[in-house]
Amino acid sequence: MNFFRHRHTAAFGLPVLALLIAATGCSSADEEPSAAVPGPDAKVAKLCQNLDKALPEKVDDLDRNDPEPRSALTAGWGSPAIILRCGVERPAKMNDPNAYGADVDGVGWLVEEQDDGSYVFTTSLRKAYVEVRLPKERADEGAGPLTDFAGPVKKAIPEGIAD
Template sequence: MARRFARRAGYVCALLMLAGCGGAVRIEPPVPEGPAVAGCRSLAERLPRALDGEERAESDPVSPYVAVWGQGRIALRCGVPRPVTMSATDQVPELDGVAWYADPARPTLFTAIGRQAYVEVTIAREHTPQNVLIDLAAPIKAALP
């Protein structure tokens, strides 16, 4: 399970680096289950058109569980599995009411935890993660109790 998650996360990161080529950004959508399905669909309707100066872009395949800004410089996936590297004793910072787990092995990957669904956000290094995560807090709080 951990290998499959790491492989998928690596795949997403590689796609984000190649995203500057134009066209839709290829990102594998997650498959949420249970209450996460409705919560992620609600989140999709609340996400901003622009984020940290980047305009929303198309993803391929089109999915209500994926959002992309700046041709993949910022990507969100809702309904992902719990981060395998996260332990119960980890200190998790909270920004504007949303707890974010920062993966120590991948400094551009953040996961909103403690909600109806896990929300994974990958942020390219030229962006300030705190700005992006704060801007995503209100839609996440509204859609995912």
């Protein structure tokens, strides 16, 4: 996957590693997407609700297609769906110096390629962790969808370290 092919994507060198694989699923094209709903504290949940209100109806020209169960902490676009989950746990190996990260329009993301060819991106240096799962079927298109999340994340999730 070429992260530097789309829009304003650039690498950064945060000492972080991407995520534990959470129980988030992207279903096949003939099924509804599903995603495990995170269980953050009230402060983070409020930030995530604000993010949900700011999210676009289209991401990378894909229509919004929210996963089941419906929640202000999860969102999806397309089929197979790009899935966003807000308020996820801090990745266990976030301080790994061999991690790969990317800065997309002012939002830092941890990057992890999964064994199945999909990608998981998680925001860094924000008051809440936001995870985006890009299914294998969309991985060849690059990290361009992250540009659609940059504005809403910057608006709703302040910079800082999540508790």
